[in-house]
Amino acid sequence: xxxxxxxxxxxxxxxxxxxxxxxxxxxxxxxxxxxxxxxxxxxxxxxxxxxxxxxxxxxxxxxxxxxxxxxxxxxxxxxxxxxxxxxxxxxxxxxxxxxxxxxxxxxxxxxxxxxxxxxxxxxxxxxxxxxxxxxxxxxxxxxxxxxxxxxxxxxxxxxxxxxxxxxxxxxxxxxxxxxxxxxxxxxxxxxxxxxxxxxxxxxxxxxxxxxxxxxxxxxxxxxxxxxxxxxxxxxxxxxxxxxxxxxxxxxxxxxxxxxxxxxxxxxxxxxxxxxxxxxxxxxxxxxxxxxxxxxxxxxxxxxxxxxxxxxxxxxxxxxxxxx
Amino acid sequence: xxxxxxxxxxxxxxxxxxxxxxxxxxxxxxxxxxxxxxxxxxxxxxxxxxxxxxxxxxxxxxxxxxxxxxxxxxxxxxxxxxxxxxxxxxxxxxxxxxxxxxxxxxxxxxxxxxxxxxxxxxxxxxxxxxxxxxxxxxxxxxxxxxxxxxxxxxxxxxxxxxxxxxxxxxxxxxxxxxxxxxxxxxxxxxxxxxxxxxxxxxxxxxxxxxxxxxxxxxxxxxxxxxxxxxxxxxxxxxxxxxxxxxxxxxxxxxxxxxxxxxxxxxxxxxxxxxxxxxxxxxxxxxxxxxxxxxxxxxxxxxxxxxxxxxxxxxxxxxxxxxxxxxxxxxxxxxxxxxxxxxxxxxxxxxxxxxxxxxxxxxxxxxxxxxxxxxxxxxxxxxxxxxxxxxxxxxxxxxxxxxxxxxxxxxxxxxxxxxxxxxxxxxxxxxxxxxxxxxxxxxxxxxxxxxxxxxxxxxxxxxxxxxxxxxxxxxxxxxxxxxxxxxxxxxxxxxxxxxxxxxxxxxxxxxxxxxxxxxxxxxxxxxxxxxxxxxxxxxxxxxxxxxxxxxxx
Numbered sequence: 071x072x073x074x075x076x077x078x079x080x081x082x083x084x085x086x087x088x089x090x091x092x093x094x095x096x097x098x099x100x101x102x103x104x105x106x107x108x109x110x111x112x113x114x115x116x117x118x119x120x121x122x123x124x125x126x127x128x129x130x131x132x133x134x135x136x137x138x139x140x141x142x143x144x145x146x147x148x149x150x151x152x153x154x155x156x157x158x159x160x161x162x163x164x165x166x167x168x169x170x171x172x173x174x175x176x177x178x179x180x181x182x183x184x185x186x187x188x189x190x191x192x193x194x195x196x197x198x199x200x201x202x203x204x205x206x207x208x209x210x211x212x213x214x215x216x217x218x219x220x221x222x223x224x225x226x227x228x229x230x231x232x233x234x235x236x237x238x239x240x241x242x243x244x245x246x247x248x249x250x251x252x253x254x255x256x257x258x259x260x261x262x263x264x265x266x267x268x269x270x271x272x273x274x275x276x277x278x279x280x281x282x283x284x285x286x287x288x289x290x291x292x293x294x295x296x297x298x299x300x301x302x303x304x305x306x307x308x309x310x311x312x313x314x315x316x317x318x319x320x321x322x323x324x325x326x327x328x329x330x331x332x333x334x335x336x337x338x339x340x341x342x343x344x345x346x347x348x349x350x351x352x353x354x355x356x357x358x359x360x361x362x363x364x365x366x367x368x369x370x371x372x373x374x375x376x377x378x379x380x381x382x383x384x385x386x387x388x389x390x391x392x393x
Numbered sequence: 394x395x396x397x398x399x400x401x402x403x404x405x406x407x408x409x410x411x412x413x414x415x416x417x418x419x420x421x422x423x424x425x426x427x428x429x430x431x432x433x434x435x436x437x438x439x440x441x442x443x444x445x446x447x448x449x450x451x452x453x454x455x456x457x458x459x460x461x462x463x464x465x466x467x468x469x470x471x472x473x474x475x476x477x478x479x480x481x482x483x484x485x486x487x488x489x490x491x492x493x494x495x496x497x498x499x500x501x502x503x504x505x506x507x508x509x510x511x512x513x514x515x516x517x518x519x520x521x522x523x524x525x526x527x528x529x530x531x532x533x534x535x536x537x538x539x540x541x542x543x544x545x546x547x548x549x550x551x552x553x554x555x556x557x558x559x560x561x562x563x564x565x566x567x568x569x570x571x572x573x574x575x576x577x578x579x580x581x582x583x584x585x586x587x588x589x590x591x592x593x594x595x596x597x598x599x600x601x602x603x604x605x606x607x608x609x610x611x612x613x614x615x616x617x618x619x620x621x622x623x624x625x626x627x628x629x630x631x632x633x634x635x636x637x638x639x640x641x642x643x644x645x646x647x648x649x650x651x652x653x654x655x656x657x658x659x660x661x662x663x664x665x666x667x668x669x670x671x672x673x674x675x676x677x678x679x680x681x682x683x684x685x686x687x688x689x690x691x692x693x694x695x696x697x698x699x700x701x702x703x704x705x706x707x708x709x710x711x712x713x714x715x716x717x718x719x720x721x722x723x724x725x726x727x728x729x730x731x732x733x734x735x736x737x738x739x740x741x742x743x744x745x746x747x748x749x750x751x752x753x754x755x756x757x758x759x760x761x762x763x764x765x766x767x768x769x770x771x772x773x774x775x776x777x778x779x780x781x782x783x784x785x786x787x788x789x790x791x792x793x794x795x796x797x798x799x800x801x802x803x804x805x806x807x808x809x810x811x812x813x814x815x816x817x818x819x820x821x822x823x824x825x826x827x828x829x830x831x832x833x834x835x836x837x838x839x840x841x842x843x844x845x846x847x848x849x850x851x852x853x854x855x856x857x858x859x860x861x862x863x864x865x866x867x868x869x870x871x872x873x874x875x876x877x878x879x880x881x882x883x884x885x886x887x888x889x890x891x892x893x894x895x896x897x898x899x900x901x902x903x904x905x906x907x908x909x910x911x912x913x914x915x916x917x918x919x920x921x922x923x924x925x926x927x928x929x930x931x932x933x934x935x936x937x938x939x940x941x942x943x944x945x
Contacts, residue, residue, distance in 0.1 A: 116814075121516070155430045164597065227636050235636045237638070242937065343623065
């Protein structure tokens with residue numbers, strides 16, 4: 071196992087290096103630069119733009135810029151965000167916990183809900199409950215994330231103004247609230263984006279989980295358990311579910327990178343200042359260091375997610391041997 | 394200026410004109426589509442950066458509502474209580490208000506004025522305003538409250554150049570940091586100015602909070618606080634306004650108007666603006682810089698294409714009754730604007746005849762050709778602007794009717810800006826707000842504005858226009874400046890280096906409890922410190938007051 075993990079970590083390091091390199095080159099090749107967005111301002115001259123490029127080292131050859139960035143990144147310095155006028159490390163340190171909260175909560179709820187729904191469906195496969203839940207899940211699985219986010223926003227913030235439409239806290243009153251008030255304020259701002267993400271992920275998880283359960287249901291050991299007097303529901307929970315968890319673990323590994331990469335469209339609709347929104351805006355403003363750092367973190371998360379999923383699958387099912 | 398007055402009159406009918414003593418307080422939450430990257434005057438480049446710096450920092454004097462930039466007519470005191478011109482007009486003595494204090498309590502001194510001017514002019518600081526203050530030679534300190542500004546030459550706009558372009562910043566805060574490092578320095582993020590609002594809190598990516606400077610020498614701001622809350626998505630920002638989460642959103646779209654009218658808590662707030670949009674026709678061949686464009690280098694073709702466009706119809710199609718047509722290379726709120734100038738008519742028959750006469754004959758596919766060159770070109774626009782994308786499609790159709798094949802290249806802002814800077818576009822939709830003076834026009838349409846440093850995007854050159862704009866710029870008589878400008882505008886319209894399309898409706902959505910005062914065309918926020926919320930209309934967030942937030 072140790073050799074396996076070490077090998078996968080080495081592979082992951084190569085993948086992260088390649089992805090970061092390609093991103094660094096591509097974002098520099100895109101038309102415009104961080105100072106292009108200020109172009110229409112009267113008085114901004116080419117000499118001034120060039121002066122700024124020199125100040126930030128953007129006039130240097132691309133290879134030199136990259137080597138310098140890699141060297142700094144190895145020391146934990148991810149560069150300077152020109153659009154935020156702050157160190158990239160600080161900008162990411164602000165955005166990453168917000169994304170971890172949003173996506174982490176959503177994933178936890180999605181897996182819990184997805185598995186419960188799958189169990190409910192498989193209690194009577196083909197029954198009315200299974201059919202209706204299947205239709206709803208298919209619908210949720212099919213809708214684009216931004217569309218669902220807008221619909222949820224429209225219903226629960228606009229038509230029925232129950233929850234705040236955006237942001238992570240009340241922009242004015244939050245600081246003046248009691249501790250419980252702040253907590254409630256934060257939770258109320260989480261409801262709509264978490265609900266949207268949860269609905270989207272639950273659909274996928276539940277469909278996979280149902281298929282896995284359906285595969286193990288006809289097994290001899292399930293028939294034996296039921297023949298010995300165990301209720302169908304108990305047999306599913308105690309035996310079938312454990313043996314059908316592998317797809318869920320694999321899916322968890324696939325979803326894990328979203329913890330670091332964020333959920334762009336949902337973050338945008340709900341003005342949630344997380345990693346997805348940060349990366350997208352960094353691309354638009356050609357904030358080179360911020361884009362590269364965001365991709366670096368996302369690619370690390372992807373590599374780690376895949377590794378953790380493999381290790382978890384092996385741990386969950388002793389029949390699977392990693393090599 | 395009529396528009397400014399009309400808007401003012403409408404508000405007089407709807408709202409009480411002035412705030413009473415009890416009407417001080419309240420909070421306005423502004424949903425902003427972008428957050429400031431800097432709050433240091435002299436470095437701003439976006440609208441929200443300019444807005445926040447204007448609220449935090451004062452100038453020596455404030456331009457009048459008529460935006461007169463000649464001499465000092467209409468300017469009202471701000472940090473300077475009065476000023477005196479030298480007999481040769483090459484220097485002006487500014488007497489500072491002795492009550493003026495920085496937000497940290499230190500007095501505003503004449504040395505701050507000297508520092509502010511030298512900072513703007515310092516090439517290592519990298520201020521966009523540096524070129525506008527080239528005529529300001531230096532500032533000397535006569536005593537702590539008297540600054541003397543010296544100019545290189547006597548010009549009509551020398552007062553404007555200094556007073557409008559330079560906000561006064563504190564030397565004791567910024568002076569120890571080299572100008573080249575100020576863009577990224579921590580001290581530049583403190584926002585310590587002398588304005589009627591002070592910076593309370595800035596949580597980047599989330600919100601920026603300004604609170605009233607209660608001891609301000611110009612009087613306490615009527616609102617307790619303004620909170621800029623970042624909503625990068627348009628729909629999300631509008632939703633925040635309609636749900637009451639925000640009180641103000643700067644730029645509503647036509648489709649939002651019906652909802653605002655139905656909403657009992659909101660009102661539409663039209664405000665004047667200097668933005669206007671045109672299709673720039675690049676007269677230089679982007680493939681062979683330095684050579685004339687094979688299509689748009691010909692004045693006849695440019696005129697024909699202009700005549701092919703039903704500008705009034707497009708305006709109705711895209712904006713309904715909300716927008717105004719663009720009348721030429723100027724926004725209608727500019728002091729020298731003239732909306733009665735003769736225009737090239739919409740006449741497709743004449744357009745076709747002109748193209749025929751210029752040797753562009755229809756080919757088998759309906760696209761005209763001349764000497765093997767097809768009448769085919771690209772309209773560059775930004776993906777982020779729904780309006781400009783609509784216009785690009787309508788223009789494509791209009792040009793097709795006279796035998797031109799048009800592609801649309803919708804790119805992101807940075808890509809579009811790079812094409813504009815490199816003059817590597819064929820045609821592009823430009824939305825532009827010039828400085829509110831004659832020089833602003835010269836910056837965009839004279840041959841002095843050619844090249845990457847200038848804003849003459851179509852690379853338009855006409856020596857007569859140059860001479861007329863020069864004359865307008867150096868004219869001390871506003872009437873003569875207007876006459877010179879008018880003649881220059883007439884020639885530009887006839888030469889058709891661009892197709893003047895629209896002045897987009899600038900309508901904000903605002904909560905009805907917030908009462909506004911005079912909205913200036915260059916900065917609608919100029920008097921935001923006098924906006925107020927009647928005590929009887931307050932909501933819970935208005936009642937927080939100025940008490941500091943408890944420590945978590």
